[in-house]
Amino acid sequence: MRAGILLFPGINRERDMAIAVRQSFGTAPRMIWHKETDLTGLDLIIIPGGFSYGDYLRCGAMAAHSPVMGAVKDHAARGGYILGVCNGFQILTEAGLLPGVLLRNAGLRFLSMDTQLRVERADTAFTSQYQKGELFRAPMAHGDGNYTADAATLDRLEGEGLVAFRYADANRNGSARAIAGIYAPNLRILGLMPHPEDLVDPLMGGTDGKPLFDSLAAA
Amino acid sequence: MIIDEALAKSFGLNAAEYGRVLAIMGRIPSLTELGIFSVMWSEHCSYKSSKIWLKQLPTTAPWVIHGPGENAGVIDIGDGLAAVFKMESHNHPSFIEPYQGAATGVGGILRDVFTMGARPVANLNALRFGNPALAVTKRVVDGVVRGIGGYGNCVGVPTVGGEVNFHPAYNGNPLVNAMTVGIARVDRIFLSAAAGIGNPVVYVGSKTGRDGIHGATMASTEFAVDSAAKRPTVQVGDPFTEKLLIEACLELMQTDAIVAIQDMGAAGLTSSAVEMAGKGGVGIELDLDRVPQREAAMTAYEMMLSESQERMLLVLRPDRRELARRIIEKWDLDYAEIGRITGTGRIIVTHGGAVAADIPLAPLADAAPLYERPIVEPVVPAPLGNVVSPLSLEAALLKLIACPDLCARRWIFDQYDSTVGGQTVKRPASADAAIVRLEGSRRALALTTDCTPRYCAADPCAGGAQAVAEAWRNITATGATPLAVTDNMNFGNPEKPEIMGQFAAAIRGMAKACAALDFPIVSGNVSLYNETEGKAILPTPAIGGVGVIEDAGLAVGIAIGPGLDLVLIGKTHGALGQSLWLREICGCETGAPPEVDLAAERANGDFVRGRILAGGVAACHDVSDGGLLIAVAEMALAGDTGVALTPHASSPAFWFGEDQARYILAVADGAALIAAAQAASIAAEHIGRTGGNRLTLSDSIAISIATLREAHERFFPAWFA
Numbered sequence: 001m002r003a004g005i006l007l008f009p010g011i012n013r014e015r016d017m018a019i020a021v022r023q024s025f026g027t028a029p030r031m032i033w034h035k036e037t038d039l040t041g042l043d044l045i046i047i048p049g050g051f052s053y054g055d056y057l058r059c060g061a062m063a064a065h066s067p068v069m070g071a072v073k074d075h076a077a078r079g080g081y082i083l084g085v086c087n088g089f090q091i092l093t094e095a096g097l098l099p100g101v102l103l104r105n106a107g108l109r110f111l112s113m114d115t116q117l118r119v120e121r122a123d124t125a126f127t128s129q130y131q132k133g134e135l136f137r138a139p140m141a142h143g144d145g146n147y148t149a150d151a152a153t154l155d156r157l158e159g160e161g162l163v164a165f166r167y168a169d170a171n172r173n174g175s176a177r178a179i180a181g182i183y184a185p186n187l188r189i190l191g192l193m194p195h196p197e198d199l200v201d202p203l204m205g206g207t208d209g210k211p212l213f214d215s216l217a218a219a
Numbered sequence: 220m221i222i223d224e225a226l227a228k229s230f231g232l233n234a235a236e237y238g239r240v241l242a243i244m245g246r247i248p249s250l251t252e253l254g255i256f257s258v259m260w261s262e263h264c265s266y267k268s269s270k271i272w273l274k275q276l277p278t279t280a281p282w283v284i285h286g287p288g289e290n291a292g293v294i295d296i297g298d299g300l301a302a303v304f305k306m307e308s309h310n311h312p313s314f315i316e317p318y319q320g321a322a323t324g325v326g327g328i329l330r331d332v333f334t335m336g337a338r339p340v341a342n343l344n345a346l347r348f349g350n351p352a353l354a355v356t357k358r359v360v361d362g363v364v365r366g367i368g369g370y371g372n373c374v375g376v377p378t379v380g381g382e383v384n385f386h387p388a389y390n391g392n393p394l395v396n397a398m399t400v401g402i403a404r405v406d407r408i409f410l411s412a413a414a415g416i417g418n419p420v421v422y423v424g425s426k427t428g429r430d431g432i433h434g435a436t437m438a439s440t441e442f443a444v445d446s447a448a449k450r451p452t453v454q455v456g457d458p459f460t461e462k463l464l465i466e467a468c469l470e471l472m473q474t475d476a477i478v479a480i481q482d483m484g485a486a487g488l489t490s491s492a493v494e495m496a497g498k499g500g501v502g503i504e505l506d507l508d509r510v511p512q513r514e515a516a517m518t519a520y521e522m523m524l525s526e527s528q529e530r531m532l533l534v535l536r537p538d539r540r541e542l543a544r545r546i547i548e549k550w551d552l553d554y555a556e557i558g559r560i561t562g563t564g565r566i567i568v569t570h571g572g573a574v575a576a577d578i579p580l581a582p583l584a585d586a587a588p589l590y591e592r593p594i595v596e597p598v599v600p601a602p603l604g605n606v607v608s609p610l611s612l613e614a615a616l617l618k619l620i621a622c623p624d625l626c627a628r629r630w631i632f633d634q635y636d637s638t639v640g641g642q643t644v645k646r647p648a649s650a651d652a653a654i655v656r657l658e659g660s661r662r663a664l665a666l667t668t669d670c671t672p673r674y675c676a677a678d679p680c681a682g683g684a685q686a687v688a689e690a691w692r693n694i695t696a697t698g699a700t701p702l703a704v705t706d707n708m709n710f711g712n713p714e715k716p717e718i719m720g721q722f723a724a725a726i727r728g729m730a731k732a733c734a735a736l737d738f739p740i741v742s743g744n745v746s747l748y749n750e751t752e753g754k755a756i757l758p759t760p761a762i763g764g765v766g767v768i769e770d771a772g773l774a775v776g777i778a779i780g781p782g783l784d785l786v787l788i789g790k791t792h793g794a795l796g797q798s799l800w801l802r803e804i805c806g807c808e809t810g811a812p813p814e815v816d817l818a819a820e821r822a823n824g825d826f827v828r829g830r831i832l833a834g835g836v837a838a839c840h841d842v843s844d845g846g847l848l849i850a851v852a853e854m855a856l857a858g859d860t861g862v863a864l865t866p867h868a869s870s871p872a873f874w875f876g877e878d879q880a881r882y883i884l885a886v887a888d889g890a891a892l893i894a895a896a897q898a899a900s901i902a903a904e905h906i907g908r909t910g911g912n913r914l915t916l917s918d919s920i921a922i923s924i925a926t927l928r929e930a931h932e933r934f935f936p937a938w939f940a
Contacts, residue, residue: 009551010459012375015658016641049639051373054459110368110634141372141636198638203656203771205646 001081001217003044004030006072008063011050011087013195020197021046024213034066044081044216045072047088049141049195059102059144060090069095081125081216082189086142089181089191098182098191099157100149102142106174110143115194116169117180121161124187125219129211135168136208138194145193147175147182157182164190222247230257230433236588243582251519251568251576258433258486258524259493260587262747267588268713269745272726276740277733282702283741284405290331290481291401292741293408294703296767300657301405302664303337306345306398306707306763308746312453313395317362322370322456324397326528329374330482333465334531336409336472337401340640341655342371344381344397345668345707345761349390351623356385357938359393366456367397368634373458374465377643378635379653382668385623388676391751396707396744398763400666402657409472411481411491413499413534413560418478420492420503420558421540423547424464424530428513430454431487431526460529460552467550468531474546476539483530489523491532492558493566497584502563507570511553519568519575534560592713594720599678603796603810612848612869613920615804619875620852621930622803625845627856630935649857650776651696651841652766663771665699667764671844672757674812677797679721679758683728684815688879690764691736692841695824696882697774698831699766704733706743706762711755713747721758722747728815729760735817736824738764775831777840778858781910784889785851785862789823789842789881790902793872799845800875813877820880826901827882835886842881848874850883851907852914852927861911861924865904869917885909 003021005014014031021029030042039045052063063069069091076082076097084092092098105111114137122132130136149157154176157163164181171178173193181192196209220226227237230253240248240256248256258264266273278286284301285293291305309324329339344367349356371378376399413420431454471477479499481491488505496503507522517525535543540556547554561567566583568576608615619625632647644663645654652665669689675682687704694701706729711718733739749756768774779785795801796810830836838858842850855862867873886892889905896903915921 010373010462012373012462013639013641016639019641019658050375051459051462054373054457054462056459109365110372110636112372112636112638113633139638141638143372195638198641201641203644204638204641205644 001025001043001219002041003046004032004039004042005046005048006032006034006068008034008052008066010052010054011048013049013086013197017046017048017197020200020213023200024210024217032068034068037067037071039071039075044083045075047084047091049086049088052087052091060087060094063091064094076189079186079188084191085195085197086193089193090144092189092191097189098184099153100147102144103146103148104144105146111172112141115140115167117165117194118168120163120165124183126190126212126215128218129215137199137206138196138209139198140194142193145173145175147179149176160185165192220250222250222253227253230254231261232257236260239586243579243586249576251523252578254520254524255489255576255578258489259583264486264490265587266745268590268592268747269708269722270589271591272723275726275730277730278739278741280737280739283739284408286741287743289410290334292703292705293335294741295405298660298662299405301403301408302400302765303332303335303403304398304400304705304763304765305331305742306396306705306761307331307744308707308709309395309397310392310709310746310749313363314359314393316453317359318366319453319455321363321366321395323454323528324395325367325370326456326458326461327484328397328399329376329461330484332399332401333468334409334480334482335403336407337403338469339376339399339401340642341400341653341666342376342378342397343666343668343763344378345670346381346383347389347394347672347759348385349393350387351385351938353390363395364631364634370456370458372636374462375639377637377639379637379643379655380647380666380668383628383631384672386672386757388757392749392756394709394756394759396761398668398705400664400765407472409477409480411479411495411498413479413495413501413503415478415560416501416562418534418560419537419540419556420505420560421533421535421543422510422530422555422557423533424552425457425460425527426511426513426553427522427525428527429517429521429525432521432524454526454528456528463550463552464529464531467547467552471543471546474539474542476535476543477533478536479534481532483532485526487524487526493580493583495532495534496566497580502561502565502580503558504561504567505558507568509555509557511555519570523568592719593716594723595716597679597720597724600809600811606795606801606805608871610804612874612916613922615800615871615875616848616852617930619799619803619845619849620927621933623934624799625849626934627932629932630939644771644774645697645776649778650774651693652699654697654771654774656771661770661772663768663774665694665697665766665768667693668761669693670759670761672759673797673808675725675758675760677812679724680728681812681815683725683760684732685812685879686760686762687729687732687736687738688815688817688820689843690762691738692824694764694766695828696839696841697768698828699768699774700828701736701738701764701766703739703741704762704764706740706760708743708745709749709756709759709761710747711750718755725758725760732817736821773832775836775839777838777854779838779854779860779885779909780858781860783837783885783887783909784905785907785909786884786886786889786892787847787881787904787906788827788884788896788901789819790878791873791876792878793876794878795872795876798875798877800871813879815879823880823882823901826896826899827884830884830892836884838885840883842883843877846875846877854883855914855924856928856931859924860909861913862907862909863915864907866917
């Protein structure tokens, strides 16, 4: 699995992500400036967290129109793997690669703490190293993580098994049906708000996030 | 506009200072020139009242690379790396406009650090607010916390620690002291001294607007009730641009293009240009028509004094201009060659083809006013007499642990991203100092901010020493070795002899402690005139401490697990003077603060650090605000584990006294630790055994951890519910 990490102006968790990828994949990811358009040779595109374009206009809205996003959509159409975390999840929804939208947190404050996530299915390229129903810890750090979609979309996501993770301890940001992450129908695109990449080293308090990267490395 | 003494006075220059301007210029200055003099000679930029005292501080050690005088202090932390750090106040703006004041405070201190070539890896904040019962305090707390988060979270620098106090003395003048720590290679430190006649002077970053004009002057006067009218002097921050500026500068610093670099902070283009040329002993010419401008028809005066944020001034090698332009423009930032370095020793500013300012640099710096203001030695109160406790031990504990100065800070730090970067080993409240690992290494930084203003008010000298000692102790309590300090001196009006007396005494105490603990001061900031309606804040010399631990895996936090002995290291005399117990339980702020015995501080700390690094210490917490029982309760809460305390007389002096130089260690074998301490002539006693889910004070009194937690975590969520 060859991974690349997209760099938009204002992204700030690209280093964290690169560490997690390097540790599980054994190779360093390619860092891709947002004006590049050639993603040839990459199996996995990662859009990391941060504040692309300062979150001005709407979180992820401007990055979704960057030159590289055309190539990302082609990559998606070819069935390539895509992982979007936090701002990356917001960008994927703004780009139309995942349904729904991330609104301001219900309490209207930035939320930074560990949360418990429940693995809704363990048969995907992102979760094969977890067990179905397993709880794992991941730091969250966002002001706009309140996942929202219309009832029909939510029903479809549930019905088709496209809910990837749910908040298991507390639904602090107010997400519909406590959804923390979702898949595209082909299960090859994952967007989630919390940061498994920040919990891949016992020194930082645990390795709960590492199976996600190990899963991708094994896919 | 008529340029005269009256105008100079409105710019903050007194008659004698204006006379000095006339002597240097040999003529009436232009408006722009008067503006330049007034901001360069403001208290904020010139340190005219504090300089003679600051010289007493120890600033050197074998590991100090750059002490005070640069944008930030630089110390060697091994492996060819340097820690670059500084703390700076943004007090006045944070009262007028809390969100922007605090946000731009964070932005400003970040620039001081990355301008030296360091990638910022941690932010901390030392905050003091007024009486929580006042609506204005709630508004300020909310705005400041949101502002710190809004800026720090966006730029992707983890906010890992800090402190918060409340006291009515800060009602009209809160303190927002922001600290940034960065990492650079020791052989790639960038300085601000300009060099190379003819070299281009390049402006990078945001466009210049009319915001923040005379901000440095505002920071150099007392507040009056009409201070809200000064809102236009508060700058507006754009953390997104700052993030671009960080990445652009660090990328440019990988090349050999930069001769000198300085951020445009207080007094904007004026101070950066004057300081760069002045330090380099050269001259500088600026063509303001080339300055990127956000607003139409700005005057030279406005451009020179604007404090628009997120701007840097660079002197480049002429043959690297295109390379630099490509990098800056890649990050969508303005790149403008606005001048050149000259050999004239003058700053010459042109605008619209005319000379708007022409000032000789040497006298602007050398003839800057320097005051040895009169001082009155502080009168230190007599030691506290006998006090009778109005509350039982358990009632006092529950009240104290819930009070605004001791309650959980979770509501605050849950709004700060503390994990971005992936290197945060000890997050807020989990250890006495935050632990941030150096990427790709086992080595880590230990970071803290400390000051106990109520001690400083009673005895500024002891309080100054205590602030330094507590920072040293907090770093030590993690197992790290304390290396150096940045200080943020927050005081009232220096023209009042009693205030200047506080300042001088605090410096004396700090200097003594820094020398005794090998903990030199390498950077800092002075914020005076912290008064509203003539009422000064408590003297607050905030200390930011930096230490290093070779193996982050050895660092310990405060959380205890079951089956451990709790051992108190250090002597307990029962010092209740100026204690939180006295204030919160007895309602008085009297007596002398606890004695600071620097020899004991050193001996006890070195012993504790040695035990931690040898392994076998499961948790360690220093004993500070609230005393022994509060420290035990905090360890129990952090680890969600009970403690059975060793039976002891229920005297408040023992349980709530704030004697210094003390630590609680959680170890498997308390007897062995006590024996080792005794062998080293260190006082040690067994104070409890961990386990269960209750804090047991005696055979008949126990408080459940759940009850303690409810009390501890109640205040902030209830306040902002």
